[in-house]
Structures are given as structure tokens and as C-alpha cells.
Amino acid sequence: MSVITETEKTNTVRRVLKMSSEYTQASFTSVVSLALTLVLLANSFDYSSKEVKTTLFAAALAYALFTAFQLVLTWLIKRDLAKFGHIQKKTRRLGYIQLLSLFTANVFTAVFAFQLVKQQKTAEYTFSVYMLLVQLFILAISALNLFKPYVADSFPIGMLFLLVIAAIHLASLLLVAKFVDAETAHPRLLALAVVLLATAICGNLFAFVLGLSLIFKIRSQNRPGTGQWPLIWDKITRNMTAMIGMFFIVLTFAISICSYLTFDYSLAVENNYEALLESPSLMYPLGTDDFGRDLFSRIVFGARISLTVGILSTLIPVIIGGILGALAGYYGRRTDNVIMRLLDVLYAIPGILLAIAIIAAFGANTTNLIIALSVGSIPTYARTMRANVLMVSNLEYVDSARALGAGDAEIIFKHIVPNSLAPMIVKATLTIGGAVIATSSLSYLGLGVEPHIPEWGNILKIGSTYLESHSYLAIFPGLAIILLVLSFNFLGDGLRDALDPKMD
Numbered sequence: 001m002s003v004i005t006e007t008e009k010t011n012t013v014r015r016v017l018k019m020s021s022e023y024t025q026a027s028f029t030s031v032v033s034l035a036l037t038l039v040l041l042a043n044s045f046d047y048s049s050k051e052v053k054t055t056l057f058a059a060a061l062a063y064a065l066f067t068a069f070q071l072v073l074t075w076l077i078k079r080d081l082a083k084f085g086h087i088q089k090k091t092r093r094l095g096y097i098q099l100l101s102l103f104t105a106n107v108f109t110a111v112f113a114f115q116l117v118k119q120q121k122t123a124e125y126t127f128s129v130y131m132l133l134v135q136l137f138i139l140a141i142s143a144l145n146l147f148k149p150y151v152a153d154s155f156p157i158g159m160l161f162l163l164v165i166a167a168i169h170l171a172s173l174l175l176v177a178k179f180v181d182a183e184t185a186h187p188r189l190l191a192l193a194v195v196l197l198a199t200a201i202c203g204n205l206f207a208f209v210l211g212l213s214l215i216f217k218i219r220s221q222n223r224p225g226t227g228q229w230p231l232i233w234d235k236i237t238r239n240m241t242a243m244i245g246m247f248f249i250v251l252t253f254a255i256s257i258c259s260y261l262t263f264d265y266s267l268a269v270e271n272n273y274e275a276l277l278e279s280p281s282l283m284y285p286l287g288t289d290d291f292g293r294d295l296f297s298r299i300v301f302g303a304r305i306s307l308t309v310g311i312l313s314t315l316i317p318v319i320i321g322g323i324l325g326a327l328a329g330y331y332g333r334r335t336d337n338v339i340m341r342l343l344d345v346l347y348a349i350p351g352i353l354l355a356i357a358i359i360a361a362f363g364a365n366t367t368n369l370i371i372a373l374s375v376g377s378i379p380t381y382a383r384t385m386r387a388n389v390l391m392v393s394n395l396e397y398v399d400s401a402r403a404l405g406a407g408d409a410e411i412i413f414k415h416i417v418p419n420s421l422a423p424m425i426v427k428a429t430l431t432i433g434g435a436v437i438a439t440s441s442l443s444y445l446g447l448g449v450e451p452h453i454p455e456w457g458n459i460l461k462i463g464s465t466y467l468e469s470h471s472y473l474a475i476f477p478g479l480a481i482i483l484l485v486l487s488f489n490f491l492g493d494g495l496r497d498a499l500d501p502k503m504d
Contacts, residue, residue, distance in 0.1 A: 016081050022116065023081060025240050026074040029112040033070050036106065037063040059104065066101040066109050073098065073116070092116055105140065107133060107247065111240070123230070124180045124213050126237035128173040131196075131206035134251050135166045138202070141255055142262035144296070147282040151264060158261025165199045169207065172196060176210075185217040193218070203257030205250045235498035242494020245487035252484060256304045268297040268454045277470050286476045289462055295473065298454040299480055305455040306484065309366065310436040313373035314428050321378040322417070322424060325385025330393055330412050340386070343379040351376030352438065359447045369448050373438055377431070384427055388420035422499040430492035433485035440481050456481050 017023050040063055044056035076091045095116035101109040114129040115121060139162050145151050152158070172192060179186035196211035213233060236242055272292030280287045286295040328339040346354075355372035362368045392398065393416055401411050442448035443457025444464075451458055456477045463473030 016085060017078060020077075020081055021238055022087060023074070023077050025112055025115060026070070026077050028240060029108045030067070030070045030074050032108045033063065033067040033106060036108075037067050062104045063106060066098065066104060066106060069098060069101075070109055070112070073112075087116075087119075092119065102133075102136070105137070107137075107244070111244070111247075118177060120181065121237075122176075122180055122182055123233035123237045124176050124185070124210060124217070125173075126243065127206050127210040127213065127233075128169070128176045130243060130247050130250070131204055131210055132166070132169045132173050134204050134206055134247065134254055135162070135169050135202075137251055138162060138204075138254055138258050139166055141300075142258060144282075144285055145262060145264075148264075148267065148294070149283070152262060154261045155264075158258065161261065162202065162258065165202055165204075168195060168199055169204075172207075172210070176214075180214070180217070185214055187218055189214050190218050203250075203254035205253065206246075232498045236494050239494040239497065241490045242497075245490030245494070248483055248487040249491065252303050252487075253307055255300055256307060259300050259304075263297055263300055265297075265301060267294040268301045269293065269452065277466070279470075280472060287470070287472050289459075289473055290466070293454075295459070295476060298459055299456070299477055302454045302456045302459055302477070303480070303484075305366065305449055305453065306436050306439055306481075309370055309373070309439045309449075310432045313370045313435045313439075314377070314432045316370070316374040317377035317381050318424060318428050320374075321381030322385045324378070325382035325387075326389050326412055326417055326420070328382065329386040329389030330408070330416065336386070339382070343382050346375070347379035349376070352441075355438065355442065356447055359442065364447055364450060366449055366453075369439065369442060372442075373435055377435075381424065381427070384423055385417075385420060388423055389416055392416050392419050426492055426496040426499060429488060429495055433488035433492075436481065436485055436488070 037060060040056055040060035044053050044060050045051075046053060073091070073094060076094070077087055080087045080091055095113040098109055098113035098116070101113065110133060111129065115126070118125060139159070142155075142159060142162065145155060172195075175189065175192060179189060193211040193214035196207045196214070200208035200211070217230070236246075270293070272288070275284065275288045275292040277290055278284050278288040278292075284294050284296065286299065288294055289298070324339050324343065328336040351373075354376045355369075358372035358375065359368055362371075389412075398411060398415055401415050406415075439448055440455070440457030440460065443455050444461045446461075448457055449455040459477040460474055460481070463470075463475075463477060466473045
């Protein structure tokens with residue numbers, strides 16, 4: 001009898017732990033932080049000269065300290081859930097200590113600490129946390145330019161501007177934590193929402209999303225049944241991998257915007273024969289290439305090209321393919337047959353071969369690269385939209401609109417297309433990563449962006465020739481490509497789960 005009781009108790013504890021998102025996040029954070037610590041530790045030794053790299057070793061020790069503390073927090077959370085069914089306040093207070101890990105740039109432990117210190121978390125609170133973290137990372141990355149031989153003329157003004165915005169975002173986090181709950185938001189926060197929308201000019205899209213979310217909550221809190229967007233926001237913010245992916249995407253986009261103020265473009269494109277193949281240092285955080293160009297600046301400016309080409313080469317086929325798919329699915333028969341058969345011809349040509357053919361015919365530049373990558377993707381989006389329209393067009397509200405005398409254009413673009421966009425959004429998010437890889441691949445082959453322009457594929461091509469002697473020239477741009485593609489994939493998976501009505 002005692003064995004059965006003990007088994008039931010163990011099963012109950014397992015269910016409680018499985019249902020606790022905070023324990024899941026704690027375990028995930030512990031594993032990732034431990035992995036990062038081991039990577040830093042492995043790279044803190046120069047195996048050829050048998051010397052210790054002081055900076056990396058110090059970073060590894062700092063990571064190890066906060067990783068050990070994270071493991072303790074995970075154990076305490078597990079104990080509290082097993083013993084009390086909830087996390088005790090004294091355990092949550094320890095999260096304030098873990099907030100110090102932000103100084104090590106460990107975004108995983110910092111995010112978890114912010115989540116731990118607040119018991120009732122809203123989507124707006126989570127967005128405000130990531131908004132502040134993005135702004136702090138932008139400041140830290142931009143501040144590295146202080147160690148360079150010279151800075152951009154707009155650097156002082158740009159840093160002051162970023163500091164003011166960071167102060168606004170910190171105040172916003174505190175106000176949201178105090179005056180926003182699951183159902184309501186203080187009406188006076190409407191002014192804050194407008195300010196946040198204005199601060200999004202620096203590229204921090206979390207500020208834009210938070211501002212819109214506050215406006216929506218304030219205006220709809222007295223009107224029940226206002227839609228599914230609050231539930232979608234809540235699902236996305238509870239998915240830590242999706243939010244981390246979104247964090248890196250927004251950070252990459254924001255630093256691309258802010259680099260106009262805080263980075264000097266000449267460091268990325270002008271030759272400096274006095275600093276050829278310099279190893280990573282404070283002056284050159286990622287080293288220099290064979291022409292003495294700062295790799296750090298080149299990767300920052302290269303993010304603009306990768307994001308621009310990746311997003312536009314996805315957005316164009318989404319619009320064109322979406323319209324063609326909607327027309328084919330709604331009208332059917334002859335219209336469907338004509339449109340889809342023409343697209344089948346285009347679909348039969350491999351996308352990368354079509355892109356190479358277009359670039360070979362019209363030349364290698366950014367505009368032709370976007371067109372080349374866009375054309376080959378149109379059939380897949382058209383097929384996706386056609387399938388959605390065929391399903392939605394048979395629903396009752398479409399028949400009602402038709403019975404009330406609505407025209408075909410109104411039915412398609414007002415009733416059918418808006419209710420068919422969810423799969424298109426998910427597919428677009430998941431395929432932007434593929435577009436980024438295709439951009440870098442074509443540039444690597446000399447068929448993408450012009451060779452003199454700093455783009456991740458171009459940078460990787462130069463670095464690949466120095467893999468044995470100066471491997472960092474290939475490792476850093478390669479990591480940038482991998483992280484951006486993974487981030488879009490994580491965000492796409494999160495959007496798919498959030499937009500799926502069958503998932504809780």
C-alpha cells in the first residue's frame with residue numbers, strides 16, 4: 001500500500017513539474033548556460049602555444065558562476081513545486097541576484113531572472129523585458145566603437161539618443177509591471193504606448209509591438225470578445241525559444257538601423273594596411289581581414305543586406321503568390337487551371353538554378369538578387385493560399401456575404417484572404433531563413449551582392465581562404481548566418497503553435 005502511495009506522489013510531482021512553465025524555462029536556461037560556459041572555456045586555451053586567453057577565461061568563469069547559481073535556482077524551484085505546489089517568494093527574490101548576469105551578456109539567464117521575479121506575468125511584461133534587453137545590447141555593441149582608432153561623427157549624439165531611449169524603456173518596464181494585468185491596463189498608459197511607438201524608430205520592434213498591445217488592451221478592456229490576438233500574444237510570449245529567436249532577429253534589425261549613427265562605414269570598406277589580419281582585441285572585437293577591414297563593422301553592416309534581401313525576397317512572392325492563389329482558389333475551373341499550370345512550369349525549375357540564370361543574365365547586384373530569389377518562390381505561396389481559399393470559401397459567412405450582394409473582390413479580400421493568412425505568415429517566417437542562406441550562398445559563389453559590399457556571404461568567402469591560419473574570419477560570419485536562420489525557424493515554429501486553434 002505504501003508503494004502505491006509513493007508512486008502516486010511521484011507521479012503527481014512529475015505532473016506539477018511538467019505543467020510549470022517556469023521550471024521548464026529554468027531547466028532550459030541551465031542547459032544552454034552550461035553549454036555556453038563550456039564553449040567559452042574550450043576556447044579560452046590556445047592549444048598550439050599552450051597559453052590561456054585571459055579575456056575568454058575570465059568570461060568563462062563569470063558564466064560558470066551564474067550557471068552554478070542557475071542550477072541552484074532550478075533545484076529550488078523543483079523543491080518548491082514538489083513541496084508547496086508553487087514557487088515561494090524567497091526563491092523568486094533570488095532572481096534579483098541572477099539579474100546581475102546581464103553584465104555577462106547572457107541573455108538566457110537574464111530573461112529567466114526577469115520572469116522569475118514577477119509571479120503574474122503578462123504578454124506586455126514579457127515584451128517590455130525583451131525590449132529593454134535589446135536596447136541594452138544595442139548600447140553595449142555600439143559602445144565597443146570607443147576602442148577604435150576613430151568613431152563616426154554622429155557617435156556622441158547617437159549614444160545619447162540610445163541612452164535616452166533605454167531610460168524610457170526601463171521606466172516602461174516598471175510601469176507595465178505595476179499597472180498592467182491579464183485583463184486590464186491603466187488608461188494613462190495610453191500616452192506611454194504612443195511614446196513607445198515613437199521609440200521604435202531605432203529599430204526596436206519590441207517597443208512597437210508593446211505599444212500596439214497596450215493600445216489594444218486599453219481600448220478593449222471594457223468590451224468583451226475583442227478577438228484572439230491577446231491569446232496569440234500570450235502563447236508566443238510563453239514560448240521561450242520563439243522569444244529568444246525573435247530577440248536575435250529584432251537585435252539584428254535594430255543594430256542595422258542604429259549603425260547609421262554609431263558605426264563608421266569606412267572601417268568596414270576601406271583598406272588599412274597597418275592592421276592586416278589582426279586577431280580579436282578591444283580595438284577590433286572580431287579581428288580584421290586581409291585588407292585590414294574591421295570584421296566587427298563588416299558583420300554589422302552586412303546584416304542590413306541579409307535582412308533586406310531575406311525579407312523582401314519573401315514578401316514579394318507572398319503578395320504575388322497570395323493574389324494568384326486566392327484568384328485560382330476562388331474562381332476555380334478555367335481560371336484555376338490556367339494559373340496553376342503556368343505556375344507548375346515555374347515550379348518545375350529548381351529555385352537556385354533559376355536565381356543563377358536570372359543573375360547571370362542581368363548582372364549581380366542587390367536588386368537582381370531579390371528578384372531572382374522571389375520568382376522561384378511564387379508557386380509555393382500560390383499553392384498554400386489556394387488550398388486555404390478552397391477551404392475558407394465554403395464556409396457559411398462567405399455564403400452570407402454573397403447572399404447580401406457583396407462583390408467578388410470584396411468577398412476575396414475582405415472575408416476570405418484575411419482568414420487565410422495564418423498559414424502564409426507561418427510559412428513566410430520559416431522560409432526567410434532559407435532566403436538568408438540563399439543570399440549568402442549566391443554571394444559566396446560571386447553571383448549575389450557586389451564583392452566590395454560587406455555582406456555575410458562575401459565576408460564568409462574571404463574568411464574561407466584563411467581557415468587554417470585565421471579561422472575567426474570564417475567562424476564569426478558563419479555563426480551570424482546560423483543564428484539568424486535558427487532565429488527565424490524558432491519564431492516560425494512559435495507562430496505556428498500560436499496560430500493553431502487546436503493547440504492550447
